[in-house]
Amino acid sequence: MFVRLSAAIAALSILGSAALAQGAKPTDPQIAHIAYTAGVIDIAAAKQATTKASNKDVKAFAQDMVRDHEAVNKQALDLVKKLKVTPEDNDTSRTLSKQAADKLAELAKLKGADYDKAYVANEVAYHKAVNGALETQLIPSASNAELKSLLQTGLKIFQGHEQHAEQVAAKLK
Amino acid sequence: MRPGRYRLAMAALLFGTMAVPAHAATIQITMQDLVFAPAEVSARVGDTIEWINKDVLAHTATARNGDFDVTTPPKKTVTSVLKKAGSVEYYCRFHPNMKAVLTIAP
Numbered sequence: 001m002f003v004r005l006s007a008a009i010a011a012l013s014i015l016g017s018a019a020l021a022q023g024a025k026p027t028d029p030q031i032a033h034i035a036y037t038a039g040v041i042d043i044a045a046a047k048q049a050t051t052k053a054s055n056k057d058v059k060a061f062a063q064d065m066v067r068d069h070e071a072v073n074k075q076a077l078d079l080v081k082k083l084k085v086t087p088e089d090n091d092t093s094r095t096l097s098k099q100a101a102d103k104l105a106e107l108a109k110l111k112g113a114d115y116d117k118a119y120v121a122n123e124v125a126y127h128k129a130v131n132g133a134l135e136t137q138l139i140p141s142a143s144n145a146e147l148k149s150l151l152q153t154g155l156k157i158f159q160g161h162e163q164h165a166e167q168v169a170a171k172l173k
Numbered sequence: 174m175r176p177g178r179y180r181l182a183m184a185a186l187l188f189g190t191m192a193v194p195a196h197a198a199t200i201q202i203t204m205q206d207l208v209f210a211p212a213e214v215s216a217r218v219g220d221t222i223e224w225i226n227k228d229v230l231a232h233t234a235t236a237r238n239g240d241f242d243v244t245t246p247p248k249k250t251v252t253s254v255l256k257k258a259g260s261v262e263y264y265c266r267f268h269p270n271m272k273a274v275l276t277i278a279p
Contacts, residue, residue, distance in 0.1 A: 064267050071229045071247065156207040157230065160268025167269060 025141035026090065032080050033087035034096070035138060035151060038130050039073040041100040045126075048104060049119050058116045061168050065123070065161065072154055079150055113172075120169045127162035131155060199252075201225055202273070204232045204245065204265070209273035217278045218258050225250045233266045236275075242266075 026034065042065055049062035080087055103122060110118050134155045142148040197219045203210050205227040216222070226232050226245035234243045234253075240261055245251045258279040265271035 068230050068267070075229060153206050156270065157268060160207060160265070160270045163269040164267065 026092070026138070027088070028142060028144050028147055029085050029088035030090045030092070031138050031142050031151070032076065032085060032147065033089055033093050035134075035154065036073055036076050036087055037093040037096055039069040039076070041096060042123075042126065043069045043073075044100065044104060045107070045119070045122070048107065052107075052111075053116050053119065054112050055116045055172065057168050057171060058120055061120070061123070061164060064164070068157060068161065072157060075150060079146060083144060083146065085144075085147075117169075117172055120165055120172060123165040124162060124169055127158050127165060131158050131162060134158070197221065199223060202234070203227055204234075204271070207265075207268055207271050209234070209263075209265075209271055212273045213276070214274070215276045215278070216255055218255055220255050220277075221252050222255065222275075223250055223252050231267060232271065234263050235266045237262045237264065 046062040046065035046069070050059060050066065053059045053062055107115060107118055107122070134151055139148060139151045139155065142151055196217065198216070199221045200214060200216055201223045202214060203225045207228065214222075222234075222243075224234055224243055224245045226247060226249055229247045231247055232245050234241065234245070236242065238259070238261060240257050240259065241253060241255075241263070243251055243253045255275075255277050258277045260274065260276045262272065262274050264273075
């Protein structure tokens with residue numbers, strides 16, 4: 001519980017502080033990169049889960065994550081193309097990717113019910129952290145209206161995922 | 174409020190067929206930006222619901238009491254016929270923050 005909570009808080013503060021460290025709010029090209037990266041991370045975690053998970057609800061949840069995040073990221077790519085914006089790599093994206101790679105390696109060592117629980121717990125914490133960052137940092141900082149609107153829809157989707165993950169987690173207990 | 178029902182009834186009369194029960198209506202419920210609209214719908218047993226998914230995501234309309242569970246692929250419309258009366262709360266299994274109510278009269 002403590003580990004889960006502190007992981008969520010750490011991810012949140014990293015998103016917040018990396019943006020603050022630049023002395024200004026993130027730009028649209030950076031926001032697009034962060035949002036896309038956050039999706040890629042969850043897809044990678046879900047793909048690992050579709051092969052490693054043993055519980056059928058966990059497997060189904062992972063498939064839902066792959067499908068939804070791929071659909072959202074496709075929309076994001078279509079939008080940046082339309083707006084002629086090139087997503088810009090940044091410290092927040094790099095920190096997120098590094099953290100996610102570590103988490104993926106940690107989860108890879110687990111098996112069976114232990115893996116299922118750890119994956120779903122991380123999904124709850126991860127979506128919570130991303131939703132917090134969307135609400136407090138990314139959406140308020142976005143200047144393009146279409147980008148802002150896509151992020152707002154993304155927030156609703158990911159809030160749905162957070163609730164879905166909580167339901168799956170509750171059933172595993 | 175229910176022009177669809179009236180038109181259907183007229184069509185049944187005009188074509189002189191009772192293949193479609195005169196009272197059966199078709200009601201549209203859209204799923205867009207993770208919202209069921211209208212959020213509250215009144216219908217009758219035998220009515221058809223057209224579930225119109227305008228999102229790029231798959232959704233479900235899943236009754237909490239188990240009376241129905243419809244899956245709508247992205248950008249597709251799926252129809253279902255109401256079989257049981259009751260005030261039914263339903264939600265999307267993939268995005269449980271999507272919630273609405275269907276009140277079905279006998």
